[in-house]
Amino acid sequence: EIVMTQSPATLSVSPGERATLSCRASQSVSSNLAWYQQKPGQAPRLLIYGASTRATGIPARFSGSGSGTEFTLTISSLQSEDFAVYYCQQYNNWPVTFGGGTKVEIK
Amino acid sequence: EVQLVESGGGLVQPGRSLRLSCTASGFTFGDYAMSWVRQAPGKGLEWVGFIRSKAYGGTTEYAASVKGRFTISRDDSKSIAYLQMNSLKTEDTAVYYCTRVMRGRYYFDYWGQGTLVTVSS
Numbered sequence: 601e602i603v604m605t606q607s608p609a610t611l612s613v614s615p616g617e618r619a620t621l622s623c624r625a626s627q628s629v630s631s632n633l634a635w636y637q638q639k640p641g642q643a644p645r646l647l648i649y650g651a652s653t654r655a656t657g658i659p660a661r662f663s664g665s666g667s668g669t670e671f672t673l674t675i676s677s678l679q680s681e682d683f684a685v686y687y688c689q690q691y692n693n694w695p696v697t698f699g700g701g702t703k704v705e706i707k
Numbered sequence: 708e709v710q711l712v713e714s715g716g717g718l719v720q721p722g723r724s725l726r727l728s729c730t731a732s733g734f735t736f737g738d739y740a741m742s743w744v745r746q747a748p749g750k751g752l753e754w755v756g757f758i759r760s761k762a763y764g765g766t767t768e769y770a771a772s773v774k775g776r777f778t779i780s781r782d783d784s785k786s787i788a789y790l791q792m793n794s795l796k797t798e799d800t801a802v803y804y805c806t807r808v809m810r811g812r813y814y815f816d817y818w819g820q821g822t823l824v825t826v827s828s
Contacts, residue, residue: 635812691813
């Protein structure tokens with residue numbers, strides 16, 4: 601099973617600042633990586649797939665990069681609605697696995 | 708608009724069974740694989756299982772933690788996916804989300820709002 605490790609566990613950022621979230625895979629997952637956003641009391645929402653392709657309706661301030669074992673989700677200028685927990689997920693191998701999440705909180 | 712609505716959650720004793728349903732609308736249900744993902748209270752996401760579309764045999768895959776106890780099925784005529792959970796354990800307590808699986812890939816492009824399953828005596 602591929603282990604996905606996200607860092608940091610918590611990221612404190614001021615509105616308008618840039619946030620950079622990391623996700624590392626225990627072995628190569630090629631570009632088969634997705635990012636999800638989850639707000640309190642809500643279901644997760646797909647943000648990014650294929651490591652760098654934004655899902656339908658996702659603002660351009662969200663961008664993904666990386667391949668192999670190292671991936672990054674960048675939020676260029678944090679808006680109030682972006683404070684949430686973010687999960688990465690690999691779908692290159694069975695079973696599909698999620699990272700433990702990064703909570704982005706208001707500084 | 709794609710919608711996934713889960714139902715069937717509730718309080719159940721350890722060792723008992725429960726069946727969850729996921730009613731889909733807004734897309735051609737039979738063309739898509741469907742999956743269940745769960746989230747224990749205050750924890751992260753855990754993939755539970757997956758059922759392929761009939762075009763790909765309707766076969767299933769399960770996480771090791773539920774294999775042999777949980778079964779996913781589908782009724783394409785009703786646009787419903789099911790999660791039959793047997794021999795429930797306290798560690799199965801979680802919100803269970805129904806998800807649509809992107810064609811040709813195994814990520815989840817739409818999620819339901821989830822249904823809470825509490826396993827406790």
